[in-house]
Structure formats: structure tokens, C-alpha cells
Amino acid sequence: MKSHLAAALTGLSLALSAALIAHAQAPASAAPAAAPAVQPVVLRAAHLFDGRSGRVTSPGLVVVQGDRIIGVGASAPLPANARVIDLGEATLLPGFIDAHTHIASDHDDDWAQGFYENMLRFPVEQSFHAARNARLTLDAGFTTVREVGAPDFVDVALRNAINGGLVEGPRMLVAGHAIGSTGGHCDASPFPPDRVKPVGTLEGVCNGAEQCRVAVREQMKYGADLIKICASGGVLSEADPVDVPQLTPDELKAIIGEAHTWGRKVAAHSHGDLAAKQAVEAGVDSIEHGSFLTSSTLQLMKQKGTYLVPTRMTQVWVVAKADSYPPKIGAKARAAGEAHTKMFKEALRIGVPIALGTDAAVYPHGMNAQEFGDMVDLGMSPSTALLTSSQGSAKLLGVDGETGTLEVGKFADVVAVPGDVLQNIRATEKPVLVMKQGKVVRGGE
Template sequence: MLKDIFKRSHIAKAVLISAAFIVASNAQAATHIFASKLITSEDSKMQSDKTVIVENNKIISIVDGKNQGGEGDTFIDLSGSTLMPGLMDMHVHLSYQNEGPSSYLKRFTANEADYAISAVDYAQKTLMAGFTTVRNLGDVTNETVALRKSISQGVSVGPRIYSAGKSIATTGGHADPTNGRSSDFMGNPGPLEGVVNGVAEARKAVRQRYKEGADLIKITATGGVLSVAKSGQNPQFMTDELEAIVQTAKDYGMTVAVHAHGKEGMKRAILAGVDSIEHGTYMDKEIIRLMRKHDVYYVPTILAGNFVAEKAKIDGYFPDIVRPKAAAIGPLIQKTFARAHENGVLIAFGTDSGVSAHGDNAQEFALMVEAGMSEMDAIMSATINAAKLLKIDKELGTITQGKLADLVAVKGNPLEDITLMEKIDFVMKDGKVVKQ
């Protein structure tokens, strides 16, 4: 009997040892990231000498001091740097980049594959600039829907993409892809191509975007600067069309972003229930009041406004019909931003990159600060505010235990020099270091 007890105890001991070995071998190594300064975006405070501990793709804790972890862990020393949540740009066009006169010929010379390959390149530049999440507001042929899948599968390198697919316009409106063509090439685009007239077509265009894999809806509620059409600010959707788009989008769990320069187009869109106004050039007190009342976000794109205003000074850079719009509208956006910020409008960071060069997105920060926003508020507009607009603030937007590990860092203190945001030298996306 004693012999049997002795034998069983040895078996039990062996089982315990084996179980401990299995647990140890399956334990995940952690990454410990120490930074001299930490901006969590949970509040407006900057913290000092913190270590953020990441396991798999999640933030598991934030501890005081320089914690290098244990055997098998990775330690990243960002002494002298400021660590922040991954940045978010709420208005990009990854498959396009303005190159002057040749940009208008590209519609006739480029194929779907050309746009897709360009998007791969521009997406990588965007991620290396510290933008781990973007909202892509307008494709040519759904190329960023395909790119989103490629990036999520680890085939391509780029930010987390929320794509609107093809923007929705009205006939002849901004984002009608046939504007400026001769009658032989103009055709009669419809909801499939993102061009609508009336409630039924408006609903069909939203459902078509859903069918094609879009994450959200983008509409052009007024004229635009770069489209080959006369007006840059007239309203281009009727109220019933806007209401149909918003109602249908909500049925599919999609938000609605609205390109708008003129007041009337903004007013109709806000009252229809949209989520954000892009550009907002001729926003006045009434529009500001409505945006605050309905919690509509403003995505300014100051960088794009400044870019087109400068290029409008160059003979031949824009077509004659575009040049006066660029000269008139471009310089006003920064002033509009200043008024909106001063009056408490919700603001989410956005650049309209593709108008200006991809990878230059962070130049928007200095323009925001120049217009009166604090450095911290500018950073929060590109982190927690953007996450709230996308409705992903439970997963991203702050450095918080349990959230996804999207982190960026700059040498020095961006609250003392906001232009440091243009020199991101550490990027982690989804727990993986992509730039160091």
C-alpha cells in the first residue's frame, strides 16, 4: 500500500511539472516601452517616466518608472521622447495625389490597377508618418476597400482603413466622375457610380456602397474646389435625398461624412442627421449653433486649403474653372477653424491628404495651433476625438489598459514645439513595431 501511495505521488508531481512547463511555454512575451513623457489622451495631462506594457496587440498596463520586464520580454527605451496614442486622420484619399495639370488627365490614362498600386505606396507613407488609422473619403474604383483587406491580412503595410468607397454625388455635382468631359465621354452615371437623383437612387447608392464593402458613407453636399464645375459652394442635394441617405446608412450601421463649403448645404446635411462636416468653409454662427446642438464633428482640412490657395497663384497649375475657386475658398478654412474651435464645435483631425502630399499629414497640427488651438487639444483631435467620430473609442484613441496597442513617439516635447509631430520616429500598430 505504501508503495502505491509513493507511486501515485510521483505521478501527480510529474503532472504538475508538465502543466507548469506547458503554461510557461505558452506564456506570451511582453513588450515594455519606456518614455520620458506620456500623453494618454484620456485627459489633457502629460505624465512623466512611464512604461507602457504591451502583450500580443493589447496594452496590459502602464507603470511608473523604467520597467524592463523579465526574461524573454522586449524592452524599448524611448528616453527623451514623448509617447502618444497612434494618430488618426479623418480625411484622406489614399489612391490619389495632386500633381497639377496631369491630375486631370489621369482619369483618361490610369487604370484600376494604377490607382490600387498608388494607394499601397501612399498608405505606407501615411503609416510611417504616425497615422495608424485613417478614414478614406472617396475612391475611384473601391481600391481602398481592397487595400483595407490586404493590410488587415498582413499582405500590405499601411494604417487601419475605414473606407467610404466611392463618394456619393448628384448629377454634375462635386464627385460626379464625368464632370468636365465632352459629351462623347460624359455618359449617364447612376447609383452604381455614386451619382444619384431622387430618394430611390439615394437609397440604392448607399446600399451599393454597403454591397461593395464600404465602412461609411461620404457625400458631397455642396460644390467643391477641385471639380471641373463652376460653383464651389452651392447646395447639391435636396433635403429628402439627404434624409434618405442618412436613414439608409444608419440601417446598415454606417456613419455619414459630408463634404461641404457653402452654408445651405451644411444646414441641410446637419438637420438630416449626418456625423461630420468636412472643410466647412462658409460656416457661420447658425451653422456653429446647429453643429453644437446635434453633436456634429468638424473635420477642418486646413492643410488642403492652404495648399490649393498657394497653387492657385501658379499659372496653368489648375484649369481656369478651378483656379478662382481655389484662390477664394482655400485661404478661408483656417479662419473658419479658428471660429469653430473658439465656439466649442467638436473637432476631429483631418487633412484631405491627396490634395497635398501623403506623409505630410502632420503639418496640419501646426496650422491648428497657429489658429488658436492648444497643442494638447490638437493632439487629442487626432486621437480620442477621431476615435469617437469613428465610434471606435472603446478600442482605440487613448493609451488605456485593455485597448489596442497603437502607439507613436517623437523625440522631445510636442507641447513645447508642435512641429515635432512632423518627425514621428516610433510607430507601433496593433502591437507590432513598424518604425523605430
């Protein structure tokens, strides 16, 4: 028996040796062919806003190889075999960045109808809605977004699907569930508890510092790139006053400290002044909305480098639609909208760092660029408004080393809009070309 086994093993060894020798002697032509080189792309236009200088230069030229920019400006060398896309009387800009979206959720003009439809959908079904919203956002020129709260980790799934090439959408940084206290803006609506089970830390609802640490860790465990908190009440929630603090200083310190330890930034929803001040003192990275912020809190934000994400267009939207909301919500919308106008002008005067964010889903997805014009309507210059995306949002999200400006070595995230954008900021709402990481996703025919 042993001799037969030894003979078999010897035969197998000889066969393997012969196969290895044959492979080593195979001609070089048997090696797999190299992948063909990606054709360079040249984008031409009458104007260029690089996102750093704050100026428009003419003519505009961006040279792209693969997913990166390899040349910018009229003197950039042109590859001989490049595909040239001539956009005529247009402005080339960095792909827009929205620091406050809810792509994983839907907008509905009928607030109550939309609320209950969303409640009744399975997460898998909602993922298809989210993919549609992502494509609308990308087509609007937004190549990077921050998703600041979504149910059922739909935002994590959408980010992964986009990164895996399964669906088209902007690059996403996601928060998982927003974190807040029982009964607050980040909690579920006050359904009868015997019919709808109250949510807990996995869904972002926590009370006390230790529970709040758990909630942060759970969001990160399941894929959150950042942490979103509800420091004060909200407009589009029925049970809570809009300006009341909803997290204690100890809870804020626990959340922010834990997130920062893990290298995650923290965004704080806060209409109320005291809630925002406490969050800033605890080290939060940005205040979202900020309707009732006072001069002293805005001064503190400037001192600490805390960003304001004003979501101005949402204020405009909810005030215009206030009569269509339930009475409690309509009243909060009017109060917050009036205060927000004064706050924004004061923030401009003080020089608080501002990052563009829109609160997409409060309004229909794909309208995000209205934010530029709405900020200009309150006294911001067109150039500064554009810089709230290319400088403000890019730095707040921590992606300014990769995108946000048209510079050699960065991702080829490019938008083209009609005419001279500094002469007509509303042109940002009508992009004629969108390129994300070197791929043209809109226009360019």
C-alpha cells in the same frame, strides 16, 4: 455480388475502427506543440501623452503584450522577459487618427497631369499606388484612417489587403464611392458623353431620394464601412460653384436615413453654409472642410453634436498652390481659404466638436501630421490639437473603445516623437517610432 460488397464494407469498417483505436491510444507527445508566447515589449520615453487627460506626464512607459496594451505609466509592472525600447527624450502618444483621407488616390503637383494619369490607370495598377500611399501614411504615425471616397472600390481592396496582412498600412474605414448629384463635386468631369460614358448610382451619382437610396445600398453591398456625400460644390472640380447645395433635403434624408439604418455613419463634404446646415438638420455625423460656415450653423452643429473635420492643412496647401491650378479652381481655392480661417476661429470660440482630418492626396501622402501645427497656428492649444485625433477622430469613427488613447486593454497603437510634444507640436511631423497593434513598423532599433 451482394456478399462481396458486404465483405468489403465489413473490412473497411474494421480498418477504420482499428485506426480510431490507434489514434486514441497514441501518446500525448504526438499532440502539436503549443505556439511560443509573444515576447512583451516595453516602450520607455521621457514623456507620455495618454490622449485622454490632455496632459504630459513623466517619465513615459507603455507595456505591450501581443496587440494590446497591458500597462501604462511609471508604476506599471515590467515583465521579466520583455524587450525594452528606450526612446530617450521623446513623448509617447496614441497612434494618430486621420478622419479624412484619399489614400487610394495620388497627389501630383501638376494638377492636370495627375488628373489624367489617374484616369488612364487600370484599377489593379492604382491598387499598387494605394499600397504605397498606405505605407507612407503609417510611417507618418497614422495607425487608423477614414478613407472618404475612392474610384473603382480600390479603397475596399486596400482595406482588405491590409487586414489580410498582404500589405502594411493603417487600419482603414472606407466609403467606396462618394455620393452626389449629376454635375456635382462627386460626379466625373464633364467629358463628352459620346466618348466617356456618364456614371451612375454604382459610382455614387444619384438624383432623387430613391436613386440616392440605391447608391447608398450599392456602396454598402460592395464593402463600404461609412457613407461620404458631396452636399456642396468643391474646390478641386471645375464645373461647379464651391458653395452651392448639390443635394436636396429629401435626398439628404434618404441617404442619411438609409446609412444610419444599416449602422453606417455619414460624412458630408460641404464648403457652403446652406448645404452644411441642411445636412446637419438631416442628421449627418460630420461636416468636412466647412469653409463658409456661419456662426448659426456652427451653433447648430454644437447643439447636435455634429463634428467638424476642418482639413486645415489642405486649405493652406491649395492657397499656396492656387496659381498652379486652372483659373476657375485657383479662384475657388483663394475664396475658400480666406473664409476657412475665419470659420475655424469661430468654431473654436463656439466649441464645435472637432475631429482631425487632412484630405490627404490634395497634398503629398505622409505629411498628415502637419494638421496639428496648422490648427495650433490658428489659436488651438497643442493639447487640444492632439485631442482632435485621440478623442475627436476616434469617437467620430466609432473606434474609441479600441484605440485613440494609451490605456490598458486597447490596441497597442503608439507613436513616439522627439522632445516634449506640448512644447513643440511640430514634433508630430517627425515620429521616431510607430507601433500598430503591437507591431513596430518604424524605428525601435
